[in-house]
Amino acid sequence: MSNKTVLLIGASGGLGRYITLGLASAGYDLALHYHNSFDKLQATLTGINEIETKYKTYKADITSEAEVEALIKCVKEDFGSVDILINNSGISLNGMSWKLSLKDWDKVLAVNLTGPFLCTKHVLPLMKEKKSGRIIYMSSVVAQTGVPGTAAYAATKAGLSGLCKTISKEVIRNGITANLISLGYFEAGLLFQIPEDVRNQIKDAIPKKEFGDPKDVVECILYLCSENSGYLTGQSINLNGGLF
Ligand SMILES: NC(=O)c1ccc[n+]([C@@H]2O[C@H](COP(=O)([O-])OP(=O)(O)OC[C@H]3O[C@@H](n4cnc5c(N)ncnc54)[C@H](OP(=O)(O)O)[C@@H]3O)[C@@H](O)[C@H]2O)c1
Numbered sequence: 001m002s003n004k005t006v007l008l009i010g011a012s013g014g015l016g017r018y019i020t021l022g023l024a025s026a027g028y029d030l031a032l033h034y035h036n037s038f039d040k041l042q043a044t045l046t047g048i049n050e051i052e053t054k055y056k057t058y059k060a061d062i063t064s065e066a067e068v069e070a071l072i073k074c075v076k077e078d079f080g081s082v083d084i085l086i087n088n089s090g091i092s093l094n095g096m097s098w099k100l101s102l103k104d105w106d107k108v109l110a111v112n113l114t115g116p117f118l119c120t121k122h123v124l125p126l127m128k129e130k131k132s133g134r135i136i137y138m139s140s141v142v143a144q145t146g147v148p149g150t151a152a153y154a155a156t157k158a159g160l161s162g163l164c165k166t167i168s169k170e171v172i173r174n175g176i177t178a179n180l181i182s183l184g185y186f187e188a189g190l191l192f193q194i195p196e197d198v199r200n201q202i203k204d205a206i207p208k209k210e211f212g213d214p215k216d217v218v219e220c221i222l223y224l225c226s227e228n229s230g231y232l233t234g235q236s237i238n239l240n241g242g243l244f
Contacts, residue, residue: 005029005079006225007072009062009119010089012037014189015138015214017044019088022218024048028225030055031075031082035062035089054079062089062115072122084134084225085123087116087160090153092190097151105152112156113163120167124176133176136224137164141184141240157182161236168234177233179224184240186212207242 006023010016012034021044023030030048032055034041041057048055056078060071075082091111093104116137127133142150143157160180167178185191185202191211194202203211216239223229224237238244 003027003029004083004225005031005075005081006084006086007031007033007075007082007119007123008086008088009033009115010035010087011044011057012041013088013090014192015186015217016041016088016189018188018214018218019086019221020044021047021051022215022222023225024051024053024055026222026225027053028084029053029079031079032057033062033071033089034059062119063110065118068115068118068122072119072126076126081126081130082123083127083130083132084136085119085127086136086138086221087119088138089115090138090156090190092150092153092193094149094153095151096149100151108152109156109159112153113159116160117163120163120178124167124171127176128171128174131175133171133174134225134229135164135167135176135178136221137178137180139180139182139236141182141238141244144182144238144244164236165234172233175230177224177230179232179234180236181217181220181224182236182238182240182244183217184212184238184243186214186217188214205243206240210241212239212241 006028011032060067137160139157142154164180
């Protein structure tokens with residue numbers, strides 16, 4: 001069993017639930033973040049209670065630097081440090097680019113790109129002190145293929161790739177890795193915001209002809225969290241059923 005602490009941003013989301021349960025089963029101590037959906041996180045916690053693991057929950061809007069700083073200060077007080085940061089929060093406000101409001105564009109950028117930057121910025125001093133750490137960003141195949149109506153979402157997910165590469169180079173000498181998982185379409189969370197007829201078209205376009213199983217995302221995260229993944233950094237891992 002591991003006694004490492006994971007700060008999971010967006011534990012209250014659809015994929016967050018699977019990641020939380022997977023990390024708990026693997027023995028990690030869990031600092032579980034949510035923004036508005038404590039009810040959803042609470043439903044996941046019922047599953048965790050059956051597993052012997054240390055966890056605490058934290059509310060924060062990751063678009064606010066003050067809230068991110070306060071969140072990480074609390075996690076440090078409760079757990080001593082952060083060994084692994086998983087940037088899993090993300091939103092999608094869709095619309096053809098000529099109709100997309102600046103307000104929606106700014107909101108998506110704030111949650112999907114500024115938020116992960118702020119979390120990384122404030123966790124890194126803790127990891128640098130320990131001379132070890134793992135940072136994981138959640139991106140999307142949409143940034144690689146382009147999908148009409150997703151300008152803001154795709155731009156932020158492409159932006160995470162540049163952020164991840166840069167961070168990996170900045171901290172490689174401190175024993176810290178930074179990697180990005182670029183997801184296709186998984187049976188959880190955001191996928192269910194897409195209308196059913198469009199979902200069926202998407203499924204048909206996936207070479208494997210099925211949506212991804214969230215357990216595959218968990219397996220990939222467990223590998224990136226492990227001691228054995230120290231030479232893998234600055235990479236994008238594509239989990240997409242052959243889409244890209
Ligand atoms: N599901 C897929 O097929 C898929 C595909 C490609 C990429 N991804 C990526 O995987 C990640 C998880 O996706 P998901 O499907 O699980 O999405 P989801 O169910 O919609 O969850 C989104 C998460 O983001 C959090 N969040 C929203 N606004 C926030 C804010 N201002 N501050 C902090 N947290 C905020 C939500 O917190 P509250 O609910 O507590 O407000 C929730 O935990 C996202 O980054 C997404 O882009 C998912």
